[in-house]
Amino acid sequence: MIRTDIFFMYLVVMAGVTYLIRMLPLVLCRKKIENRFIRSFLYYIPYAVLSAMTIPAIFYSTGCLLSAALGLFVAVLLSLFEKKLLTVAIGACSTVFIVEYLMKLLG
Amino acid sequence: MSSKKLFLRGIKDGFPICLGYLSVSFAFGIFAVGAGLSVWQTVLVSLANVTSAGQLAGVPIIVGGLPIIEMVLTQFVINLRYSLMSVSLSQKLSPRVKLLHRLAIAFGVTDEIFAVAISQKEDVETPYMLGLITSPVLGWVTGTALGALAGDILPEMVVSALGIALYAMFVAIVIPPSKKNHSVALCCLLAVALSCAFRYLPVLKDVSAGIAIIICALVSGLLFAWIAPIPDEEKKEPSDNGSEGTGKAVAT
Numbered sequence: 574m575i576r577t578d579i580f581f582m583y584l585v586v587m588a589g590v591t592y593l594i595r596m597l598p599l600v601l602c603r604k605k606i607e608n609r610f611i612r613s614f615l616y617y618i619p620y621a622v623l624s625a626m627t628i629p630a631i632f633y634s635t636g637c638l639l640s641a642a643l644g645l646f647v648a649v650l651l652s653l654f655e656k657k658l659l660t661v662a663i664g665a666c667s668t669v670f671i672v673e674y675l676m677k678l679l680g
Numbered sequence: 681m682s683s684k685k686l687f688l689r690g691i692k693d694g695f696p697i698c699l700g701y702l703s704v705s706f707a708f709g710i711f712a713v714g715a716g717l718s719v720w721q722t723v724l725v726s727l728a729n730v731t732s733a734g735q736l737a738g739v740p741i742i743v744g745g746l747p748i749i750e751m752v753l754t755q756f757v758i759n760l761r762y763s764l765m766s767v768s769l770s771q772k773l774s775p776r777v778k779l780l781h782r783l784a785i786a787f788g789v790t791d792e793i794f795a796v797a798i799s800q801k802e803d804v805e806t807p808y809m810l811g812l813i814t815s816p817v818l819g820w821v822t823g824t825a826l827g828a829l830a831g832d833i834l835p836e837m838v839v840s841a842l843g844i845a846l847y848a849m850f851v852a853i854v855i856p857p858s859k860k861n862h863s864v865a866l867c868c869l870l871a872v873a874l875s876c877a878f879r880y881l882p883v884l885k886d887v888s889a890g891i892a893i894i895i896c897a898l899v900s901g902l903l904f905a906w907i908a909p910i911p912d913e914e915k916k917e918p919s920d921n922g923s924e925g926t927g928k929a930v931a932t
Contacts, residue, residue, distance in 0.1 A: 575742060580721055583742040583751055588728035590755040591762075596786035598766035600779065606771060609912055613905035615768045617867045618897055619798045620857065621904075622761060623850040624868035625875035625896035626791060631847035636840035648848040652855035658796065659696040665848030666699075670841035677837075 640672040683807040690811020696849050697792040697812075698819030703842030704732055705820045709827020711736065716743040719828045726824035730790055730817055734758045761893055765794040774803040781806040788813030792846060795853045863908035871900040 606612055635641040648665040656664070681689075705726055712722040717739060725742075729735050737754045740746075766789050773782070785806070793812055797804050858865035878884045878892035887895070 574718060575716070575721070575745075579745070580717075580742060583738075583748065584721075584724060584728055586748055586751050587725070587734070587738045587742075587755055590752055591729050591731055591734055591759050592787065594756065594759045595762045595766050595789040596783060598763050599770050599773075599782050599786045599789070602767055602770035603775075603782075605775075609909050610905050612771070613909040614901050615771055616910050617864070617904045618764055618768055618901040619795060620854050620864050620868050621871040621897040621900035622764070622791070622893065623795055623854050624871040625893050625900075627847050627850045627854070628872045629876050629879050631844065631851075634843040634847055636837070640840070641844060644844045644848065645851065648844075648851040649855060652852045653859065655856050656852070658693070658849050658852045659699075661852035662696040662699060662845045662848045665844050665851075666841045669844050670837060673837050673840060 635669045636673050637676070639676070640669045643672050644669040683805075686805055686807040687811040690808040690813075691815055692811075693796050694793070694812045694815040696845065697790075697796065698815040700792065700842065700845035700849060701816050701819040702823040702826075703839055703845065705823030706827035706839065706842075708732065708735055709824040709829075711827075712739045712824075713828045715739050719825070722828040723821060723825050727817075727821050730788065730820055731759060731762075757888065757891055761791075761897065762789050762794075764894070764897065765789055765791070769794055769797060772798055772800070772804055773809075774805050777806050777809075781809075785809045785813070788817060790816065792816065792849060795850065799853050799857075863904055867900050867904040867908075870903065871896045874899060 606615070631645050632638055632641045635644060644665040647668040648661050651661045651664045708726065709722055712725065712735075713719060717725070725735055725739065729738070734755050737758055738751060741751050741754065766786065769785075769789060773785070777785070788809070793816060796812060797809065800808075854864075854868055858868055874896040875892065878887055878896065884892075
């Protein structure tokens with residue numbers, strides 16, 4: 574087991590770095606940015622980040638590729654109909670569960 | 681809207697995140713105890729950091745007693761994407777949000793909380809953000825504790841099904857604006873293509889996941905800011921703001 578004082582040294586550094594990265598831009602950028610290019614960049618960034626994080630990672634987020642792919646399909650379908658976040662999340666989770674349950678049943 | 685209503689709306693919007701976090705942090709709990717941390721240490725790591733990738737990378741550094749500078753660098757690189765999100769979120773926070781509140785909100789800037797906050801139509805206020813942050817953080821810490829205490833308490837199939845929750849939520853955030861604004865859709869497709877390249881192509885796949893995300897986002901964001909800039913603030917009245925404007929026009 575790691576000594577408590579050493580653990581806390583690592584924890585403080587770890588959490589400190591993580592917090593500073595989040596906090597500094599939020600506190601330093603207090604004015605609305607006027608520059609059109611920067612505003613456009615900040616408009617696109619969230620969608621780019623989320624897309625890059627989702628694909629291909631989503632295919633490895635469940636027990637097998639098939640359940641993940643069908644889960645993604647259902648999520649895309651529900652999102653196209655602009656369902657709420659929770660609905661989409663539950664729809665995808667249920668799909669994965671049902672697919673994996675059926676696969677287990679069928680061996 | 682009153683503060684209490686805003687807070688409750690935040691809680692409601694944060695609930696799917698909480699659900700997703702339960703499963704991810706559950707896995708982290710199992711991992712950290714397996715790696716050699718005690719239960720309370722594992723829970724403290726989750727409470728103090730609230731970040732999946734950073735924690736996964738940080739635990740082996742603690743357990744292995746690696747140089748502290750390695751902790752600084754790893755956390756810096758993996759979590760650097762949060763600074764992009766914080767810059768973006770700084771533009772979304774209402775000017776009424778005070779410094780002290782910003783310091784508190786900063787603690788909760790995660791991929792998912794950021795994504796929900798930024799997808800709001802109006803500027804966001806402090807009570808909404810606090811509500812939005814509360815249940816995911818509770819879920820994150822609770823899931824970690826459960827995983828750390830009893831790794832096999834949940835059936836494997838339930839854990840597996842919950843694993844897709846966060847990604848499904850990302851899909852739900854990205855698709856509606858993509859439907860209304862083709863530039864957003866193309867920007868997302870480019871980010872996806874780059875992300876796949878970093879996953880599967882030789883040499884590129886050796887780049888750490890944290891850096892890969894930053895590169896994908898920067899390249900796609902910069903390119904589309906250049907070729908498809910959003911309308912100027914002055915023109916906000918007739919066309920509102922970028923895709924949201926077209927969205928409302930379609931809806932009405």
